[in-house]
Amino acid sequence: MGTTPANEWTEHALRTLxxxxxxxxxxxxxxIETMAGQxxxxxxxxxxxxVRDEGSHIGLASIYRTLDLLDRTGxxxxxxxxxxxxxxxxxxxxxxxxxxxxCDSCGDVVPFEDExxxxxxxxxxxxxxxxxxxxxxxxxxxxPACSAPPRR
Amino acid sequence: MGTTPANEWTEHALRTLxxxxxxxxxxxxxxIETMAGQxxxxxxxxxxxxVRDEGSHIGLASIYRTLDLLDRTGxxxxxxxxxxxxxxxxxxxxxxxxxxxxCDSCGDVVPFEDExxxxxxxxxxxxxxxxxxxxxxxxxxxxPACSAPPRR
DNA sequence: GTGAATGCAAACTCTTTGCATGACT
DNA sequence: AGTCATGCAAAGAGTTTGCATTCAC
Numbered sequence: 001m002g003t004t005p006a007n008e009w010t011e012h013a014l015r016t017l018x019x020x021x022x023x024x025x026x027x028x029x030x031x032i033e034t035m036a037g038q039x040x041x042x043x044x045x046x047x048x049x050x051v052r053d054e055g056s057h058i059g060l061a062s063i064y065r066t067l068d069l070l071d072r073t074g075x076x077x078x079x080x081x082x083x084x085x086x087x088x089x090x091x092x093x094x095x096x097x098x099x100x101x102x103c104d105s106c107g108d109v110v111p112f113e114d115e116x117x118x119x120x121x122x123x124x125x126x127x128x129x130x131x132x133x134x135x136x137x138x139x140x141x142x143x144p145a146c147s148a149p150p151r152r
Numbered sequence: 153m154g155t156t157p158a159n160e161w162t163e164h165a166l167r168t169l170x171x172x173x174x175x176x177x178x179x180x181x182x183x184i185e186t187m188a189g190q191x192x193x194x195x196x197x198x199x200x201x202x203v204r205d206e207g208s209h210i211g212l213a214s215i216y217r218t219l220d221l222l223d224r225t226g227x228x229x230x231x232x233x234x235x236x237x238x239x240x241x242x243x244x245x246x247x248x249x250x251x252x253x254x255c256d257s258c259g260d261v262v263p264f265e266d267e268x269x270x271x272x273x274x275x276x277x278x279x280x281x282x283x284x285x286x287x288x289x290x291x292x293x294x295x296p297a298c299s300a301p302p303r304r
Numbered sequence: 305g306t307g308a309a310t311g312c313a314a315a316c317t318c319t320t321t322g323c324a325t326g327a328c329t
Numbered sequence: 330a331g332t333c334a335t336g337c338a339a340a341g342a343g344t345t346t347g348c349a350t351t352c353a354c
Contacts, residue, residue: 078234079234080232080234082230082231082232082238086234101280101282101284103282110282112276112280114272114276116272116275116276117269117272117273117276119272120266120268120269120271120272121269121289121291123268124264124266124268124269124291125291125293128253128264128291129295129296130253130255130262130291130293130294130295130296130299131293131294131299132253132291132292132293133292133293133294134291134292134293135289135290135291135292136288136289136290136292137273137287137288137289137290138287138288138289139273139276139277139280139282139284139286139287140284140285140286140287140288141277141282141283141284141285141286142282142283142285143281143282144281144282147282147283
């Protein structure tokens with residue numbers, strides 16, 4: 001396996017933080033690697049659980065502090081899908097990104113991309129009097145499994 | 153002043169709840185009227201504050217219960233813009249709705265509508281394998297006041 | 305060595321829940 | 330009268346913060 005987007009983001013994030021004068025501690029590296037390792041978005045607790053399952057341990061507070069740092073430096077994007085806890089995911093320097101569909105029955109979150117949607121938002125952003133620098137789109141509904149007829 | 157959309161929603165909501173067998177209590181009516189009275193979206197605490205300023209009082213728990221009821225019955229829509237607390241706003245039976253731009257500096261929330269955006273989402277919804285029945289779009293940025301050069 | 309980052313625990317905020325009281329139908 | 334809804338207070342969940350210790354530079 002060669003260079004994946006996740007690997008690239010990990011390195012980009014570590015380098016960016018180092019360049020900005022932040023120290024490279026093991027907890028920070030682990031949080032970043034764990035985020036990259038998850039397919040899509042993660043919550044603070046999910047990171048803690050994954051790390052614990054790998055035999056290590058990072059205090060929840062440190063995870064929150066790292067996530068906050070990543071968000072503030074633009075290395076990650078924070079968003080919520082309405083289930084109480086914040087989700088974070090890597091933000092690629094290319095601006096490339098996706099959005100999410102949430103199953104309101106089982107809580108499943110799956111990503112999607114849509115160029116037409118991005119264009120509509122871009123045009124809109126140019127028309128409003130806010131300086132728009134990010135956007136969230138979340139679709140709500142039921143996943144195929146949940147909208148299937150009840151099992152018996 | 154005649155019939156406004158807000159008035160209509162208030163009546164629609166009260167009637168719908170009554171028809172569904174829910175009791176018409178004063179707290180519920182007040183919450184609904186207060187929601188209608190606010191321009192856009194509200195938080196539970198905002199409702200409590202407005203009600204208190206008008207000389208009445210409703211327990212926070214009842215406000216939350218009413219908001220939850222409105223959300224479950226489709227009379228209101230719940231969403232979050234990332235400032236910790238949930239916001240609710242009237243959902244019109246016509247399906248007419250808007251989205252929000254949030255100023256990440258001062259927390260100001262302003263509504264917008266965009267037909268092209270709605271169309272893009274509608275087309276997208278038809279293409280995914282989820283049964284999509286709602287969507288949130290939130291733009292983040294800085295409002296004109298906050299992006300202005302710092303005052304001196 | 306010095307200042308920044310961690311970990312723990314306490315504090316906070318938002319929201320939900322249990323239970324007795326009061327109100328709508 | 331019989332329920333359903335309210336209000337209060339306590340409980341929960343997620344997140345932030347204070348502070349002593351540890352670690353990176």
